[in-house]
Amino acid sequence: MEQKEKLEKEKNKSLLQVVEFKKEDPFADPEHASDNAAVDTDVREQVGHDTIEAEIKDMERRIGEIEVALRKISKNQYGICERCKKTIPQARLKLIPEAAYDIDCEKKLRK
Ligand SMILES: [Zn+2]
Numbered sequence: 251m252e253q254k255e256k257l258e259k260e261k262n263k264s265l266l267q268v269v270e271f272k273k274e275d276p277f278a279d280p281e282h283a284s285d286n287a288a289v290d291t292d293v294r295e296q297v298g299h300d301t302i303e304a305e306i307k308d309m310e311r312r313i314g315e316i317e318v319a320l321r322k323i324s325k326n327q328y329g330i331c332e333r334c335k336k337t338i339p340q341a342r343l344k345l346i347p348e349a350a351y352d353i354d355c356e357k358k359l360r361k
Contacts, residue, residue: 254323256347261316268309275302315348331355 272278276295287295322328329338333355342349351359 253328253343253347254320257316257320257323260347261313261320264309264313264316268306268313271302271306271309275299312348315350318350319348333359 275298276282277299282295319328322330329340329343330336331338331352332350334352336352338349338352342353349356
């Protein structure tokens with residue numbers, strides 16, 4: 251199934267991105283704690299760390315959504331809106347393969 255391949259590819263890409271983000275995290279530097287850096291450097295590292303942390307959280311949420319979508323494929327429930335049970339339009343699934351809702355429900359849920 252085409253969507254399944256797409257989702258698996260997306261998942262792998264996201265997993266790799268998480269690894270990359272973790273490498274960029276200034277706190278991942280083993281010398282970080284003992285480098286006695288100036289205060290402004292520490293602040294910059296803190297901001298960098300927080301930004302990366304947020305990016306990783308976003309990525310992990312997406313990976314979770316992809317996994318849910320993959321499970322749905324194996325149960326033949328893929329492409330059905332979780333809220334109204336209508337079929338999610340193909341065009342939307344092409345754009346967002348892990349979409350759990352159609353556009354109407356997504357809008358309502360985001361409010
Ligand atoms: Zn819906």
